Amino acid sequence: MSRTFVYARVSTEDQTTSNQRIEAEARGYKVPDNRFISEVVSGGVAAMARPEFVSLVNHKLETGDTLVVTKIDRLGRDNIDVQTTIKSLMAQGIKVVSLDLPSNDLSSAEGQLVLQMFTAFAEFEKSRIAERTQAGLERAKAEGKKLGRPEAVETTKKVQELKAGGFSQSKVAERLGVTVITVKRHWNKIV
Structure with a gap:
């Protein structure tokens, strides 16, 4: 059958x-x-x-x-x-x-x-798409465009404010509802 x-x-x-x-x-x-x-x-x-x-x-x-x-x-x-x-x-x-x-x-x-x-x-077409994507990225870099995720300036500001207020990294993370890893990324950044 x-x-x-x-x-x-x-x-x-x-x-x-x-x-x-x-x-x-x-x-x-x-x-x-x-x-x-x-x-x-x-x-x-x-x-x-x-x-x-x-x-x-x-x-x-x-x-x-x-x-x-x-x-x-x-x-x-x-x-x-x-x-x-x-x-x-x-x-x-x-x-x-x-x-x-x-x-x-x-x-x-x-x-x-x-x-x-x-x-x-x-x-072959899949490879060509990858090549075109890479060429586009290189062109954007050459033109001075910033690639990747945009900076989280607002998060940095909030982390810096709470840090200045004497909060620990874990308390900042708790207050902002983010992970400690995210806080660490913004801990020493200058706004």
Whole structure:
């Protein structure tokens, strides 16, 4: 008895997996609610570190089943992780289908080739984004812009006032509702 599961993933709570369900159903993969696995987790998190995906693999999928994703990046953005995940599923006798690839069946030889090409491109794009981010940070530094979290001048002022009033670091932390570590950071700063 082979069954079909759909794994849908979004990165943030303000996103929804409903479009992924609609897309899977439009392509002929209408599954009952207990076989539509939905998760909110970054694509940068390894597949086997995602609670819902781990539960799916370890407790639901069986030999002969099919796992459907609407896009390969639903499994992840890291080339090696995606390929390792798919190979592991295939070794368990689970067919993996990605609806965004020309060869949907990633278990076939053609599917493996397409998978390697697409995941390599995804990895390349991820690296390019990191390069552009780094270049932007370097440009901002060169322009004299201060990077990082803004100074907590108001906190420094309050800490200094209470310090001048003879309060200990722990009492200042208690009064301001902050940690002692935060107080220590502002203890010797000059306003």
